[in-house]
Amino acid sequence: KQEVTQIPAALSVPEGENLVLNCSFTDSAIYNLQWFRQDPGKGLTSLLLIQSSQREQTSGRLNASLDKSSGRSTLYIAASQPGDSATYLCVTGTASKLTFGTGTRLQVTL
Amino acid sequence: DARVTQTPRHKVTEMGQEVTMRCQPILGHNTVFWYRQTMMQGLELLAYFRNRAPLDDSGMPKDRFSAEMPDATLATLKIQPSEPRDSAVYFCASGLNIYGYTFGSGTRLTVV
Numbered sequence: 001k002q003e004v005t006q007i008p009a010a011l012s013v014p015e016g017e018n019l020v021l022n023c024s025f026t027d028s029a030i031y032n033l034q035w036f037r038q039d040p041g042k043g044l045t046s047l048l049l050i051q052s053s054q055r056e057q058t059s060g061r062l063n064a065s066l067d068k069s070s071g072r073s074t075l076y077i078a079a080s081q082p083g084d085s086a087t088y089l090c091v092t093g094t095a096s097k098l099t100f101g102t103g104t105r106l107q108v109t110l
Numbered sequence: 111d112a113r114v115t116q117t118p119r120h121k122v123t124e125m126g127q128e129v130t131m132r133c134q135p136i137l138g139h140n141t142v143f144w145y146r147q148t149m150m151q152g153l154e155l156l157a158y159f160r161n162r163a164p165l166d167d168s169g170m171p172k173d174r175f176s177a178e179m180p181d182a183t184l185a186t187l188k189i190q191p192s193e194p195r196d197s198a199v200y201f202c203a204s205g206l207n208i209y210g211y212t213f214g215s216g217t218r219l220t221v222v
Contacts, residue, residue, distance in 0.1 A: 031207065036213070042215070043201060043216045044201070046211075046213075049210035051208050052208070093208075095207065096165060097155075097158075098143060098203070098211060100152065
């Protein structure tokens with residue numbers, strides 16, 4: 001059974017800092033790994049998708065890496081902004097199942 | 111951008127009433143999931159469809175919940191009769207194999 005763990009569970013940083021969110025998973029037989037953000041009371045917004053054959057993806061200030069052999073992914077956020085405050089979810093996908101990480105609640109302060 | 115559309119966005123109903131939630135997946139996506147999110151349980155899988163066929167509904171209370179895909183453009187989740195413990199946000203997600211999944215904005219259900 002796939003288990004996805006995210007560290008840290010919560011993080012508070014001042015605006016402008018670069019930060020790294022960590023995700024680890026127990027079963028490397030995945031199709032892909034997605035990073036989502038969820039704002040309070042809102043749905044899940046896909047940030048980055050890394051297919052199993054890829055090592056990383058970049059979008060703007062976000063960069064995500066995937067190391068299937070070690071069961072790890074990281075989400076790097078450069079020059080953080082208050083608008084980045086949200087819960088970030090790492091999600092592994094197979095043909096028939098999505099497994100959600102435990103989440104990291106990020107607060108970026110002025 | 112293509113999006114998954116869920117209706118209604120909010121629903122308040124009395125205990126015992128029937129509730130129907132609808133989802134329009136992205137055109138061309140062959141996989142649809144229904145999830146429920148609560149503060150206590152997080153995201154729970156309720157049902158999963160591939161090419162409109164239900165493949166996994168083991169997470170769904172069978173006595174009161176039912177999920178269907180009458181056609182490729184519509185997935186429905188029904189609760190009959192509804193109970194206060196069903197209060198949650200219900201999400202639909204659609205995807206295509208390895209290309210990841212897109213979530214709808216959810217239906218916030220309150221059963222009083």
